[in-house]
Structures are given as structure tokens and as C-alpha cells.
Amino acid sequence: MTTLDHLNTCDTAAFIDTLHGIYEHSPWIPERAAAQRPFTSLSALKLALQDAVVQAGEAGQLSLLRAHPELAGKAAIAGELTAESTGEQAASGLDRCSPEEFALLHRLNAAYNEKFGFPFILAVKGPTGKGLTRQAIIATFERRLKNRRQDELQEALRQVHRIAEIRLNALLGVELAFGPAIMAWAEEIGAISDDEQGLTCAYMTPGHRRTAARLADWMVDAGMDVHIDAVGNVVGRYAAADPNAKTLIAGSHYDTVRNGGKYDGRLGILLPIAIVRELHARGERLPYHLEVIGFAEEEGVRFRSTFLGSHALTGRFDLALLDTRDADGVSMREALQQAGHDPQQIPDIARDPAKLLGYVEVHIEQGPVLLERGLPLGVVTAIAGSSRYLVELLGQASHAGTTPMAMRRDAAAAAAEIVLLVERRCTGQGTLVGTVGQLAVPDGSVNVVPGRCRLSLDIRSATDAERSAAVQDIMDGIASICERRGIEYRTELLVEAEAAPCAPRLMDQLGEAVERAGLPRFDLLSGAGHDAMAMAAVTEVAMLFTRCGNGGISHNPLETMTADDADMAARVLLDFLRSYR
Structure with missing residues (x-):
């Protein structure tokens, strides 16, 4: 069984040869990572291999992606996959597709390659390493086809790293304890x-x-x-x-x-x-x-x-x-x-x-x-503080064909202005974020000017002063919009939660534990609320x-x-x- 100690002490050629199957047909990745030895942990090795891919730039990354076979593609049917890919595809039953599933995967592969210029890559062993179902694979394929190219490029690379992680675990005989x-x-x-x-x-x-x-x-x-x-x-x-x-x-x-x-x-x-x-x-x-x-x-x-x-x-x-x-x-x-x-x-x-x-x-x-x-x-x-409100707008429902535009008291149009006001006020302002997550026209009809509208507001920031200032500006803006449009309004405060800083001494102790695991400490803000x-x-x-x-x-x-x-x-x-x- 290969060990981390062996990988740290063997010569470069042996290191590359031992890891040759971790990244598909891409020995240049372990070759570049070898210079970072010795690795204090498996996590450090994984990060070094990952960094080699990042530093290769888009040209190198595309060569890595294009080295991968299509799922249930011609190479699989012909038995030309690497041993690693053969086992992974078989684990999810891709060698047992029905004729209809083969046909669908063929169409998806063709559409994906045409849109992105590289094959669809998925760690088919999944989050647990036990294998995704064919249905889950197809659903993921269809969903990711809708991505933008740059987003999908990054997702494909993440899947490559997940495949490498699973293969490294197998190579080193890693058994996850928890x-x-x-x-x-x-x-x-x-x-x-x-x-x-x-x-x-x-x-x-x-x-x-x-x-x-x-x-x-x-x-x-x-x-x-x-x-x-x-x-x-x-x-x-x-x-x-x-x-x-x-x-x-x-x-x-x-x-x-x-x-x-x-x-x-x-x-x-x-x-x-x-x-x-x-x-x-x-x-x-x-x-x-x-x-x-x-x-x-x-x-x-x-x-x-x-x-x-x-x-x-x-x-x-x-x-x-x-x-x-x-x-x-x-x-x-x-x-x-x-x-x-x-x-x-x-x-x-x-x-x-x-x-x-x-x-x-x-x-x-x-x-x-x-x-x-x-x-x-x-x-x-x-943890960012949060202010949440429900806003109800009351205008005048009227006939969509006979009410002149200048005479309308359109509650939905006022709501639209408020949505854009929130976006404008909360963009590029430190840790501030703002969301209208609910928007409804109760009893609305296609041929009626909306007389009533309900929406939610969710304003968050890591600092209470920044959040409070934004809330005040948005409330003032709502008042101005509604006055100009002849709309009555009311607001209901649902949540007012202060920002909660984490204790520096506990953060440091967590950070030290992260570093002892062979990972870099990385600090980040929580925009979501938590029991903490x-x-x-x-x-x-x-x-x-x-x-x-x-x-x-x-x-x-x-x-x-x-x-x-x-x-x-x-x-x-x-x-x-x-x-x-």
C-alpha cells in the first residue's frame, strides 16, 4: 500500500509514476506538485495537486478536461477507458444503461461538447464515494448544460479534483472515520x-x-x-x-x-x-x-x-x-x-x-x-445582522385597457421600483446585501392594473450601523416612491437581529486546528443567520x-x-x- 511517507521520500520519477492515474492522462500535474514536497498531510498533497491545475491557466486546464472520456461514450463501449474511469463508471451502472439511456447520454454529450468545447465531467462516485444513480447523473447533466461557459469550466475542474480526491483515498487506503x-x-x-x-x-x-x-x-x-x-x-x-x-x-x-x-x-x-x-x-x-x-x-x-x-x-x-x-x-x-x-x-x-x-x-x-x-x-x-420586513402596497385596481398610464395607481409598478431601489442601495457597500425574496400580486389578473402588492425585504450586514443606515434609506425611498405614485403602504418588522462577532480566541483555536490538519486558515463572514x-x-x-x-x-x-x-x-x-x- 502506498503511503504519504513514500510519496515524500521517493524520487520525482517514482512520485509521478505512483500518481499517474490520479488525474486523467495528465502526468504534468504530479510533476509540478512534486516540488512542494514534503507534504505534512494528505490534505496538503491534495491542495498541491489542485494548485498545479490552477497555475496551469485556462489552456492547461482545458487540456486536462479534454483528456477525460465521455460518460458512457465510445471509449467506454470499446473498453478503452483507464482502469480508474472504468471502475468509476461501472460503480454508477453506466455500463448497464438501457438503449434509451445510452441514446440520451449520446445526445447530451454532443450538446455539451458543442456548447462548452470539452467533455462533461462528473465525479460519478458522488458525495459519499459510493456512486450516483444513472438518473441522478442524467439530471445533473441536463442541469449543468444550462450553465454559462466560465461557470461550467470551474465546475468541471472541481469535479476533476473530486475524482482525484477519491482516487487518492483509494491509492493510500484512506478510511474516513467520521x-x-x-x-x-x-x-x-x-x-x-x-x-x-x-x-x-x-x-x-x-x-x-x-x-x-x-x-x-x-x-x-x-x-x-x-x-x-x-x-x-x-x-x-x-x-x-x-x-x-x-x-x-x-x-x-x-x-x-x-x-x-x-x-x-x-x-x-x-x-x-x-x-x-x-x-x-x-x-x-x-x-x-x-x-x-x-x-x-x-x-x-x-x-x-x-x-x-x-x-x-x-x-x-x-x-x-x-x-x-x-x-x-x-x-x-x-x-x-x-x-x-x-x-x-x-x-x-x-x-x-x-x-x-x-x-x-x-x-x-x-x-x-x-x-x-x-x-x-x-x-x-x-454573523451578519439582519432586518426583515413585509411591505404591503395599496393602489387602485382598474381596467388595464381603459386606464391611462399617467392616471394609474399601480402597486406592482411601485414594487418594481422598490426592488431596484434595494439592489441599488446595497450594491458595492461593504458587507451589505439586500434581497426581495417574496413578491406577490394577490388576486391579480392579466387585464387589471394591480391594486395591491406584497413584498419582503431582507437587509444584512456584518456591521449594525451599515445595516441600519441602509434600512433607513430604503424606508425613505419607499415613502418617496409611494407618494409619487399615489400608493398607500405599510411595513411590518419581522426580524431585527444584531450582528454577532465570533470570539477571537475561539477563532484562533479553530484556525490552529485547521492548520494542524494541513490546511491553510481562511477567515470569512457569514451572511446567513445561525443559532450562534x-x-x-x-x-x-x-x-x-x-x-x-x-x-x-x-x-x-x-x-x-x-x-x-x-x-x-x-x-x-x-x-x-x-x-x-
């Missing part, structure tokens, strides 16, 4: 949904309660003392030898948006469960109590109230929310009682800050920054981001990550926990 279990658990609870068409797990639905029960089972199996509290948080405690020790909390949320992804929030619960299972198997205790908490609600889907789970833990749960009702008229109080919880016990969940050491959350990035830099992990510097924002009210917080595939998309069924990245994040977090000071 990643496979984390991915399998995510698949299992990802199949529990309120909606048959996708993953939706809203607060206190039957699917939500089943998910909580499964998380509790895994925590028990990992060696933790477990309970589900009055707000629905799943709490697993791995006690220190000293009963008077303080507590470090790791966790995230297990509810989802509608038709969401499998890893958002849930990664931050499953990953520390896997770590505790390892500690328990070794008989190893930490010098502090470690709690893994699956927060019951963060997304605000059912009752339009976010961070219910973490707010309960910090003593900031607003009991007035118990009377809010969902779309079916069920109150939060009733939903909790139906699930067997006593809402009056929610205040008892609050923790004493003096007994807490801190809070750490592992989360997929939900964006493309790490992906574009080819890095599996990043240390979060701060709520936890920052009572203790120091830190966050570790993992790379998010498919262009960084999240809150979407296409949300993805790999078992290798999950494994790396788990090893870094375990190192952080063992080295905590």
Missing part, C-alpha cells in the same frame, strides 16, 4: 419530511418530532445522557469526570425551510454526535461537559418566528409567541401540547452563563466562497464553515457536500475540543 456516518445519518433524517416532494421539516409537525426522536437515539448510542426539552431541543450531554466542570455546547438546528437541503443546520448536530461516539468508544472524557444540542427551530417556517430553540436556551424566548397561529389556525401553544410538551416549562430551559465555556457550530457555508477557493473549511469571523447569533447573548461563540457544492447553493434540494469534507471538519472539531483552552 464522514460516512455523518452523510448516512443526514440521508436518513433527510427522508423524514412534511412534504412528499422534498425535504420540509417545520416546527412541531409529525416529521419534526420523528426527526427529534432519531437524533435522540443516535445521541444515546453515542454514549450521551439525552432529553428533549419543553421547546423541542434535543440535548445530549457527555459529562466530564468533574461534575462541577463548565459546559461547552456544540450544535445547530434540525428544522428546515420548505423544500430545503439535507445539511443546513443538521451537519452541526450530526458531526459532534459522531465525535462523541468516537470519544465514548475510546473511553475518553474531556475536561469539561460537552453538550450537543439539536435546536428545534431556527428557520421560522411555521410560525414566522426564528431561533425559538436557541432563544429558549438563552432565556430570551418570548412567551407571547405561544399565541401565534400557523396557516391552519393552530397556535404554537397547541402544537407544543399536542407534541407532549409543557409550554410553561420553557423559561426553565435558560442556562446560567457563568456555567458555560462557549458555543461552537459547524455549518455548511451556504455560499460559494470556500468552493471557489478550493478549500474544504473556513473560520467564521462574524442567539447564543452570543450568553457566551462566546465560534463557527466552522464547510464547503458547499453545486455552486454553493443552499435552502434547496441541490444543497450538497462530500463525506471527505464532513470528515475533515469532524477531525478539526475534535482537535479543537481536545485542545480547548
Whole structure:
């Protein structure tokens, strides 16, 4: 079995020969990477090979892509693939395509080559390394055909690096300690949904309660003392030898948006469960109590109230929310009682800050920054604050054919101006971003000037002053637009969350663990909200981001990550926990 030590000490020719099958017909890649030896870890070797491709420029990158065979193409049929490609295509059943599937893949290959000028490349062993289905491969093929050329060039290269990663693992006999279990658990609870068409797990639905029960089972199996509290948080405690020790909390949320992804929030619960299972198997205790908490609600889907789970833990749960009702008229109080919880016990969940050491959350990035830099992990510097509003515009519905343009009180036209106002105000302004994610013309008709319109506003920034200034300017702009157009309006504040900086000392400890894993430390801002924002009210917080595939998309069924990245994040977090000071 080849070892990293052998690769570090053999001569250059042997190094190139040993790695000849890692990148398809491209020995120049290990040749260029050889100069960076010795590698302190497999991760460092992977990055060196990746850097060789980056430094080759587009001409070298295109030669690499064009060295790859088409999926189920002529070379595969003729048995002319490399041994590596043959095994990979067979793992996904591409050697067993039906005549219809072969014909479709032939058409897709032709269309792809014509549009992009290089073959379609996909790591067919997939995120877990076990292989994608033919149906998933075809769906990915069809989706990526819609990409712009530069975007697809980068995606094809990322797939090449993923293929290389899987091949390197096989060459060196790497067995992932944590990643496979984390991915399998995510698949299992990802199949529990309120909606048959996708993953939706809203607060206190039957699917939500089943998910909580499964998380509790895994925590028990990992060696933790477990309970589900009055707000629905799943709490697993791995006690220190000293009963008077303080507590470090790791966790995230297990509810989802509608038709969401499998890893958002849930990664931050499953990953520390896997770590505790390892500690328990070794008989190893930490010098502090470690709690893994699956927060019951963060997304605000059912009752339009976010961070219910973490707010309960910090003593900031607003009991007035118990009377809010969902779309079916069920109150939060009733939903909790139906699930067997006593809402009056929610205040008892609050923790004493003096007994807490801190809070750490592992989360997929939900964006493309790490992906574009080819890095599996990043240390979060701060979580952007957020201001969210609903805006209702009231004009005058009138006949589309008989109402002169100058006499219209068109609510949708006013909404259009507001959308552009938000875009204009939030572009090129530091960390500021602004989004109108909901836009509706209730009871609209093709031949009626819209008399009513509803839209949402979401304004975020890493600094509260920058965000507040933008919100004020946008509100002033809405007032001006509506006055000019004769539109009445009202705004409703949904969320006002302050920015939450991460604790520098915890960031440094995470960064040191990342570097000990053979990766460069990379710091980045979180534009998305997380339970760490709520936890920052009572203790120091830190966050570790993992790379998010498919262009960084999240809150979407296409949300993805790999078992290798999950494994790396788990090893870094375990190192952080063992080295905590």
C-alpha cells in the first residue's frame, strides 16, 4: 500500500509514476506538485495537486478536461477507458444503461461538447464515494448544460479534483472515520419530511418530532445522557469526570425551510454526535461537559418566528409567541401540547452563563466562497445582522385597457421600483446585501392594473450601523416612491437581529486546528443567520464553515457536500475540543 511517507521520500520519477492515474492522462500535474514536497498531510498533497491545475491557466486546464472520456461514450463501449474511469463508471451502472439511456447520454454529450468545447465531467462516485444513480447523473447533466461557459469550466475542474480526491483515498487506503456516518445519518433524517416532494421539516409537525426522536437515539448510542426539552431541543450531554466542570455546547438546528437541503443546520448536530461516539468508544472524557444540542427551530417556517430553540436556551424566548397561529389556525401553544410538551416549562430551559465555556457550530457555508477557493473549511469571523420586513402596497385596481398610464395607481409598478431601489442601495457597500425574496400580486389578473402588492425585504450586514443606515434609506425611498405614485403602504418588522462577532480566541483555536490538519486558515463572514447569533447573548461563540457544492447553493434540494469534507471538519472539531483552552 502506498503511503504519504513514500510519496515524500521517493524520487520525482517514482512520485509521478505512483500518481499517474490520479488525474486523467495528465502526468504534468504530479510533476509540478512534486516540488512542494514534503507534504505534512494528505490534505496538503491534495491542495498541491489542485494548485498545479490552477497555475496551469485556462489552456492547461482545458487540456486536462479534454483528456477525460465521455460518460458512457465510445471509449467506454470499446473498453478503452483507464482502469480508474472504468471502475468509476461501472460503480454508477453506466455500463448497464438501457438503449434509451445510452441514446440520451449520446445526445447530451454532443450538446455539451458543442456548447462548452470539452467533455462533461462528473465525479460519478458522488458525495459519499459510493456512486450516483444513472438518473441522478442524467439530471445533473441536463442541469449543468444550462450553465454559462466560465461557470461550467470551474465546475468541471472541481469535479476533476473530486475524482482525484477519491482516487487518492483509494491509492493510500484512506478510511474516513467520521464522514460516512455523518452523510448516512443526514440521508436518513433527510427522508423524514412534511412534504412528499422534498425535504420540509417545520416546527412541531409529525416529521419534526420523528426527526427529534432519531437524533435522540443516535445521541444515546453515542454514549450521551439525552432529553428533549419543553421547546423541542434535543440535548445530549457527555459529562466530564468533574461534575462541577463548565459546559461547552456544540450544535445547530434540525428544522428546515420548505423544500430545503439535507445539511443546513443538521451537519452541526450530526458531526459532534459522531465525535462523541468516537470519544465514548475510546473511553475518553474531556475536561469539561460537552453538550450537543439539536435546536428545534431556527428557520421560522411555521410560525414566522426564528431561533425559538436557541432563544429558549438563552432565556430570551418570548412567551407571547405561544399565541401565534400557523396557516391552519393552530397556535404554537397547541402544537407544543399536542407534541407532549409543557409550554410553561420553557423559561426553565435558560442556562446560567457563568456555567458555560462557549458555543461552537459547524455549518455548511451556504455560499460559494470556500468552493471557489478550493478549500474544504473556513473560520467564521462574524454573523451578519439582519432586518426583515413585509411591505404591503395599496393602489387602485382598474381596467388595464381603459386606464391611462399617467392616471394609474399601480402597486406592482411601485414594487418594481422598490426592488431596484434595494439592489441599488446595497450594491458595492461593504458587507451589505439586500434581497426581495417574496413578491406577490394577490388576486391579480392579466387585464387589471394591480391594486395591491406584497413584498419582503431582507437587509444584512456584518456591521449594525451599515445595516441600519441602509434600512433607513430604503424606508425613505419607499415613502418617496409611494407618494409619487399615489400608493398607500405599510411595513411590518419581522426580524431585527444584531450582528454577532465570533470570539477571537475561539477563532484562533479553530484556525490552529485547521492548520494542524494541513490546511491553510481562511477567515470569512457569514451572511446567513445561525443559532450562534442567539447564543452570543450568553457566551462566546465560534463557527466552522464547510464547503458547499453545486455552486454553493443552499435552502434547496441541490444543497450538497462530500463525506471527505464532513470528515475533515469532524477531525478539526475534535482537535479543537481536545485542545480547548
